Amino acid sequence: MIAVAVVVGLGPMGRGIAQVLAGAGHTVRVVDATAELGHTGLERIRADGGTGDITAASDVEAALVDADVLIEAIVENMDAKRDLLARVAAAGGPDLLVASNTSSLSVNEMGRAFGAPERLIGLHFFNPPTRMRLVEVIVGAATSDATVKRSMSLVESLGKTAVLCRDSPNFIVNRVCRPLYYEAQLLAAQGVEPAVVDAAARGGLGHPMGPLQLLDFTGLHTHLASSETALREFGDPRYRPIPQVRGLVRGGMTGKAAGRGFYDYATESPRDANSRVVRRPGPAGESTVRVVSCGAPTPALVAELGRLAERGNVVLDSSDGGWLPVLPDGVGWVRLHQRTDGAAFAEVVEDTTARVAVPGFVDELLDHLQAPSVRVPALPGLIVDRLAYCMVNEAVTVVEEGTATADDVDVALRLAMNHPRGPFETLGSAGAVAVHQALLSMTGAFGDPRYRPAQMLRRRALGEARATR
Numbered sequence: 001m002i003a004v005a006v007v008v009g010l011g012p013m014g015r016g017i018a019q020v021l022a023g024a025g026h027t028v029r030v031v032d033a034t035a036e037l038g039h040t041g042l043e044r045i046r047a048d049g050g051t052g053d054i055t056a057a058s059d060v061e062a063a064l065v066d067a068d069v070l071i072e073a074i075v076e077n078m079d080a081k082r083d084l085l086a087r088v089a090a091a092g093g094p095d096l097l098v099a100s101n102t103s104s105l106s107v108n109e110m111g112r113a114f115g116a117p118e119r120l121i122g123l124h125f126f127n128p129p130t131r132m133r134l135v136e137v138i139v140g141a142a143t144s145d146a147t148v149k150r151s152m153s154l155v156e157s158l159g160k161t162a163v164l165c166r167d168s169p170n171f172i173v174n175r176v177c178r179p180l181y182y183e184a185q186l187l188a189a190q191g192v193e194p195a196v197v198d199a200a201a202r203g204g205l206g207h208p209m210g211p212l213q214l215l216d217f218t219g220l221h222t223h224l225a226s227s228e229t230a231l232r233e234f235g236d237p238r239y240r241p242i243p244q245v246r247g248l249v250r251g252g253m254t255g256k257a258a259g260r261g262f263y264d265y266a267t268e269s270p271r272d273a274n275s276r277v278v279r280r281p282g283p284a285g286e287s288t289v290r291v292v293s294c295g296a297p298t299p300a301l302v303a304e305l306g307r308l309a310e311r312g313n314v315v316l317d318s319s320d321g322g323w324l325p326v327l328p329d330g331v332g333w334v335r336l337h338q339r340t341d342g343a344a345f346a347e348v349v350e351d352t353t354a355r356v357a358v359p360g361f362v363d364e365l366l367d368h369l370q371a372p373s374v375r376v377p378a379l380p381g382l383i384v385d386r387l388a389y390c391m392v393n394e395a396v397t398v399v400e401e402g403t404a405t406a407d408d409v410d411v412a413l414r415l416a417m418n419h420p421r422g423p424f425e426t427l428g429s430a431g432a433v434a435v436h437q438a439l440l441s442m443t444g445a446f447g448d449p450r451y452r453p454a455q456m457l458r459r460r461a462l463g464e465a466r467a468t469r
């Protein structure tokens, strides 16, 4: 069905949304704070290649005549949104669907401000709306099923993929990515070079951009503000901002636009830093190395590694920090990863402080496996599993509390972040027992409750263990 759609607020988001609506054949009326800004906005939409039936209206009241749907993308401020919604309530028809593109404000609060919460919903487009395929559909406590249905078909008419999310701070994508950013920042605060963190995320998880480079790109001040909001909204210390980042922001080192953040852009680009820290494998040869892959150490495993090390070259393949006190002398320590595209990647533990050296035969193994690698300190979970499993834990929490389904979480992360695997796919391939154990181990080794496993993950792990008993 072709709709008459009003888009209010012609910043980058509103302009992109208007362009997508018109491109899909809808009749679009755009409005900004003044008639003049509305016309300028329309000119910019045309200059960006926007085609179709788009006109600028002088104000919201004029735009709303016979309109089916209104999407607001005005400034992210509750008072401004509340004022706008009061005008929309007065001028809009009784069937008008009202959607907000807010990234952080409460859809429930907006529904109350509008006065007809059953017709209000969140449609969270990603930037830029013309290119990003995902739309998070944010359902308020009083949003009606009919409104959800109409919104889903509107999103479908745009050729986008909708995922459903109950109104909750950060929605799906930004929520599940919170621990990715926190852990990356903590790793930097624990002395790991930012380029190493990013190289591990790209090499081990196949992320298109490392989390610290991404934070630099978004702006550390923006991230710090959203962490403060998350901490206040959830009231859980696991969302607390990382002090070192506050220091960077205070010093004006807010990321790429400022020339300096986690990276110093005047000195070396993230791409060059990545090439510097990643060891590329040499020609593939034979390897005589025995690889022992496992999770946490047990006395039997420690004894077996010791016996094998007396007879030949042995490498432990594990990210569990519990190995640090019991690793037998002469044993190499790595964590091998196989990405969804089949490529191999390795973290190699090298830690002068903890006196973990890299025996020469480790490189022989990595050449044999054709695995690029980074050297990482002996921190619990190393880098890749720590980032991945903390995201899994957050994703499980999102499902546990009823915010979204596991399938929608995976779709959302793949489409919005271009992650090759959603967190539940990671959980499926690693197994709940292993992920649960890894989180327990990190909780113990770091002494920080931010790693405590979600109860649903614990139950799933115990269920998995019961099934194989």
Ligand SMILES: NC(=O)c1ccc[n+]([C@@H]2O[C@H](COP(=O)([O-])OP(=O)(O)OC[C@H]3O[C@@H](n4cnc5c(N)ncnc54)[C@H](O)[C@@H]3O)[C@@H](O)[C@H]2O)c1
Pocket (backbone or CB within 6 Å): 008, 009, 010, 011, 012, 013, 014, 031, 032, 033, 034, 037, 072, 073, 074, 075, 076, 077, 080, 084, 101, 102, 103, 104, 124, 125, 126, 127
């Ligand atoms: N920028 C992003 O990456 C992004 C992503 C997803 C969602 N969002 C959300 O989308 C919304 C808009 O984001 P943006 O980055 O395009 O914003 P922006 O601040 O760049 O632009 C806002 C526009 O709204 C206009 N405006 C302000 N008050 C108005 C009013 N009362 N009536 C009409 N127009 C008004 C302003 O003149 C401006 O053109 C926000 O709610 C934001 O949180 C932003």
